[in-house]
Amino acid sequence: MHVKNRAAYLPVNHFVNKPFAMAKHDRPWKCAKRSVIFSSTANSPYNNESFSEKINKVRVSLVQACIANINKVDTMMNGYSGSSDEEAASDSPKTVVHTVWNQSIPINQMSLPKLTRLRQLLSLRHIQDSTFAKYNVRATANGDGLIFPRYTDRVERVGVRQLKPSGLKIFRLTENRNQPGIIEETIPDSSTYVGFFGYHLVKSVDVETVLLFNEADALSVHQAAGKVALAVHDQYGPFQNQLLSLLTELIHVIIWPPPEKYNRGKLLAKSLTSTNCHLISPASCKNMRAADALALPGKGRQLITGVIKACERVEEKSLSTFDKLKELTKEYYYGYGSVSGICKWSRFSALNNYLKGFRLGELTLIGGGSACGKKTFLAEYALDICCQNVPTLWCCLELPVGRLTATLVEQFSKDAFFEENTNQRSFDYWYEEISRLPMYFAKFDKVGFTKLKDIVEVIDRLAASKEVQHIVIDDVTALQEWTLAKNGYDLNLIFSDLRRLAQNRNCHITGSMLLSKFQNSKENNNADTLQQNAVNMQAMKEADNVLVICTKKLAQDITDVEHENFLQIWKTRRGGDLVLSNYIEMNFNRMTKCYTLTVGDRALPEGTWRLCILPLVLVAVISIVVNQLYVPLPDRFAEREKMQVIETVARVLYMYPGKWLELFSTKWQLCWTRLVLNSLAWLCSYAYRSTEPQNVHIHTIMLDDVAARVYIPDKVDTDAAIVYIHGGGFVLLNVDSYDLITRHLAKLTNMITVSIEYRLAPEHKFPAAIDDCERAIVYFLRHAHKLYSINSDKVVLVGDSAGGNLAAVVTQRLLLIYPVVQFVDFMTPSYQMAYRLYGRTALPDPESIVRWMLVYLGLDVEHVPKVLRSDHVDPIRQLQLLQAVQHDQLPPEFLDPSYYKKPPPKLNNTESSEAMHQVQSYLLDWQVSPLLQQDMSDLPKALVLTCEFDPLRDEGYFYVHRLRQAGVNASWIHYNTGFHAMLNIHNEVPLGRQAIQDVATFIRHNLS
Structure with a gap:
């Protein structure tokens, strides 16, 4: 059956080593026309409006939006989100500040007589135009005053060229020509904290920052000494906490108050005793402001520089430092009578x-x-x-x-x-x-x-x-x-x-x-x-x-x-x-x-030595057990100390008992491994739900007789959705095991997320899992998405590990996280590194990957050693198949000679049994090895996430390389300290949370 309109799938790799690609359907039900991620809903079969009507409505909406928001376009260009229509219409202080600032003009457009008069009255005669421009000093709209902006953030921190001020200080000329004067105006009023004049120039590398109480003084210090100078608005009463918190971020603060406000500057300095704070006294500055010092002919710059160097450190009498307490501390240990006393006892x-x-x-x-x-x-x-x-x-x-x-x-x-x-x-x-x-x-x-x-x-x-x-x-x-x-x-x-x-x-x-x-x-x-x-x-x-x-x-x-x-x-x-x-x-x-x-001698009570035998025996037994259990992880492993404990516990719980049960039956080994892994995953999910606020609702639905779990966040702000196919080697894990990941992904993206419960092997052999995923996705795109108001053109298919393989098979528009994409070469550098560095651990290793792959295909697990040696690839097919997994395509850092040795070419077929022929029959099947897909040219842009300590690392890179060769816009993120399945325990591994965040960001960016 054909589907007239397909969903646009975004490929992203599961936790860390799976390609993240979007591709065209390669199934019989694929559509004839290509669909774009941001495709118009006019092409949707569920839309009754014509395309032309929709375009007209969009045009009218755009014109209305432009007219209503014409005054906030500049704000949006500068990195700030515009306010609503109601806010724009109100006379809030923020709106007034932005309105006055947007209507201001450069000072060079003022009339020269007014500008000269303002310079004289404000002590700005010696301030250069470049200094004004640096501090963003502008003129009022009618050209009768100067505007000094104040900021609460830095250009370095925000990353934009121009910041919008949070407050303004305006000096206007009075209209009385006989007695010209200045009218000072502050927006908002002085009781509101609006930051500093010049704070936008502060950088994290600035060693010294000069703090003044006047804008003219700040401009003079910056022009004369080249230091960052800030002007703080002085008000009565204690200083505001927001002001003090910003000043504590500065490395070295020098306060230069006017002589008449020296006590005020002293109060501010005492409030900043936690920082390296210095104060300039009236005697040091010769009772002059910085603007007056700059006006001195010939020596203004030298005087300002000398005054700054002569600043005095402000110290609280009740506070001390280690430098001051050295002699007192030394006296405690080595002084007369400090510890040993002035004498000793002779009789006692x-x-x-x-x-x-x-x-x-x-x-x-x-x-x-x-x-x-x-x-x-x-x-x-x-x-x-x-x-x-x-x-x-x-x-x-x-x-x-x-x-x-x-x-x-x-x-x-x-x-x-x-x-x-x-x-x-x-x-x-x-x-x-x-x-x-x-x-x-x-x-x-x-x-x-x-x-x-x-x-x-x-x-x-x-x-x-x-x-x-x-x-x-x-x-x-x-x-x-x-x-x-x-x-x-x-x-x-x-x-x-x-x-x-x-x-x-x-x-x-x-x-x-x-x-x-x-x-x-x-x-x-x-x-x-x-x-x-x-x-x-x-x-x-x-x-x-x-x-x-x-x-x-x-x-x-x-x-x-x-x-x-x-x-x-x-x-x-x-x-x-x-x-x-x-x-x-x-x-x-x-x-x-x-x-x-x-x-007397501290003799042990009678019989105490017998009680010591048991602890000694326990210590010896524990030492032997720890020595046998300790398998060191690589030095660059993420959260190495914590993972050392987690890996050991996992190995004791399921790996060692599983190997013992394998002696009796592979079925018993599989049951035990499923029980332990699913129980551990449930405990992690339960711990997460009990500590974090849960803003996600869960429903269980049937998609064409395939069970699925739907995660609905409280704040759904998009009509896009995520379909998640879990991993677990095709045989181990289920939807409950991935509850922690899908729940967290739904919260990060604010999207409805659907997790498919496909049938597992060996009870249901290949291709049962593929059939379940295909039926569930087709049904969801046709019918189920209507229940949740989802746009069928904005559905992302996500798969990790084995789920990545299923996602690649079900559709070439996929989101993959360290997927299994080839069944040809198990001697790649990442596989060899897994053998060498953590082959004895409970982490996914080549042997377990091949074992569960054979169980998935319904083959005998006795062939694991032969497949690992590549005995399932005959010399005739080897050259053809290995074209997709050429080791020379990998980055040089992946070919570390300390663990990688290039395998020699295969000369003859060492195994020709009927069982091995069954293995070889799957080699060219793209449903087993999606990496062998011949035509990838129509795939949308993709994101591939890989991690260093993962046997599937190289497969993810090979997939990126194939996509780029086919002309697909493919991005690649590699985590140098990451490992396979780190997303399953992202509560304990911050790097796992970062990887989920990267996936969520990519999805939101492409479906916004």
């Missing part, structure tokens, strides 16, 4: 490994339960530091001073004076020795009523004669502030004040406090316990170092008083590791009242 050397040293400006808390020896340890802790000439002040809020000094003397001498021992030295000697230490005692009589400010007063009195570096508080909870605290906020203030005191006085504060939580007794969850836990939390928050003495009883009998003490380090702000277990043992000598810290 174990603390040096964790606290690193005794540092000034820190707060250290030593806590523990009741009667755990925390104050005795605190005394020896402070004595150890004082013995290294660190001035120490004891604040005895609870502990009697006499008892404290007695304990210190015993700890210092390490002798027990109360025992009779003839060998021990006298008390007087040791007391005289300890009195030489720089240690001072402050006694406060009223326990619980001592304020923190009282301690500060004592420190201030000692500071006049003695420098105090270590303050020891025997009980922090004895402060009056602690007694009066009502909640956790008040407790937090106490610790924060102590830490602030240490930082401001450059000293170290050490205090002890009762932490009932750390006692080894079982406590009830009462109010007192909860309050104590809150105290512990505040102490941990503000303190720099927290040392906790924990007690462990040696017997279960509660009457047994023997116990062990352990020191735990719960926090160290600048130190090393924390110790949260019984790791540092405290051995107490009752005779000398001294402590010895013993660091």
Whole structure:
């Protein structure tokens, strides 16, 4: 059956390596006359109007459009879309600006007396005409004023020669001849942001940009110094956010305000502290504007250049840079007492490994339960530091001073004076020795009523004669502030004040406090316990170092008083590791009242080594599996790291199980591969639909007993449509698998898209798929397009991979994406590269392509190795067939010698079995190898997309070459890092989204 009028099909290649061509039907139903993409609907059999009537209507419409839009033609030529009739009729600010600007005249058409008077009044006497022209300064329509345009965009960014201004500033001469003056007018008003005067000249390579508050000053700076100068419109109040956002894009801004507006310029400079901003002060410019400086005879240019060089950097006092903080940062690491402290512990050397040293400006808390020896340890802790000439002040809020000094003397001498021992030295000697230490005692009589400010007063009195570096508080909870605290906020203030005191006085504060939580007794969850836990939390928050003495009883009998003490380090702000277990043992000598810290071995609990065996075994197994699974992808592969993971997962899910199932039956292998691939495709589509707004409606229809899915966007703005034939090697994928691509293509083009569900092999062998596609397309062109108001002359046929082959077979007017177009040569450079670089991966490789092709043709897959060796091509036919796939036609970069080796000519036929004769019978069938089509001269212009890492890359280029030889206007886009099927996962591969965008752009361009 013949079709009187054909649809014009646009060829475009599927994801990345299929020719994109439009051609004449080579089927029995092709029409006698050629159809053009933009063909008139007068030739359509569905149009009842005559051709002459339609032409008359078009002529009348064109005349009416020209009359109604005569004032916006210039705007459209400059890259701006014209407004509607209603907008043109309104007095909107944009319309007024464009009207005044379009009616303006060049300044050389003004009367000379008026122009001279304006130059004098506006300080423009020394401005050259070329400078005016560069800044697009024009005259009003009646020649009584000058117009200074303002812009919000750049010529470099928009790419047009002339930009339309977004605002105008007009200076007109008054009509009073006795006292001539200037009337200033701003369109729109000053409250509306309209950009800068001269902003259209800004380029991304401009290093310095001068910002001024007057148009005359901007013209003077540009003429004298050759720098881009902008004039900003000054208004009261803060600067507009749009203005500041444009200025932050500039590399280096120099602000030159008039002397009377210096404070205004200073405010603008502070608003631009994020950029490299400089300000010119009145002293630097000698209280002159730029226009006044240019008027100085003989030295105006030199003066302006010198003033710009003398600009001062604007810096915010509260902001700093790395350059300023270098010495401070260096002091933190290498300064005196920064990290290692001003001294180390000698008696408790174990603390040096964790606290690193005794540092000034820190707060250290030593806590523990009741009667755990925390104050005795605190005394020896402070004595150890004082013995290294660190001035120490004891604040005895609870502990009697006499008892404290007695304990210190015993700890210092390490002798027990109360025992009779003839060998021990006298008390007087040791007391005289300890009195030489720089240690001072402050006694406060009223326990619980001592304020923190009282301690500060004592420190201030000692500071006049003695420098105090270590303050020891025997009980922090004895402060009056602690007694009066009502909640956790008040407790937090106490610790924060102590830490602030240490930082401001450059000293170290050490205090002890009762932490009932750390006692080894079982406590009830009462109010007192909860309050104590809150105290512990505040102490941990503000303190720099927290040392906790924990007690462990040696017997279960509660009457047994023997116990062990352990020191735990719960926090160290600048130190090393924390110790949260019984790791540092405290051995107490009752005779000398001294402590010895013993660091024990961190032995693993009994039986822990058995638990380590399982993780080690798992690590070994995982390492072996990863080593076997890792197959490196090429370095230039798009999204290589991400694709490395995706490819490995795909290989584990369907490739390895498929090879194992192949041992039993090819049918089982095919079922598993279909299940996995379709499931993965459905998951990708579901993820896309759940994250992206879906503005597409889906219908399922029957086209002459062939199922099809129709995608209808919400905003359909054209009567064109897309018919999509999915890929999948003729045997694997279906319409559901391509839902992600067709849905995205419909949204990008705003076109109705139809996806055909043709029958798959091996259940339905060749040419069942071709017959289904042919019947569905013919039915759609005859009847179904009316349901969706589609112009049958604007239908695009799209096919990818195997779908590209079907599209090329069904019609020579096609859109192809890396299609299979030949079954002759599997030794092309792209096939050889696939063998070498990613033959072991889950990506489409020559073996899988040939396998599914044989299944599609209904042939035995045992012939795959023979076909790959080209044993199916006899020497007689080889020279004839290989004319279409000559390797020398490929670009030089495709013939990389690192993986390509030119195959030798075939001398004899190595296989003459009946099965191979069946393979050879398909060689010259254009329905299998569309590349062998003899006549391609009538094909419309085509777009071919190919990608580097695709076995079908060379076939796409061969198709382009054949089209160009036949005189077809064929375009070619090659993605150097792309790979086959990257459009199926375009959510993860940006290059795949770009390829779909290129296809959509081509379609819209040719069907608009």
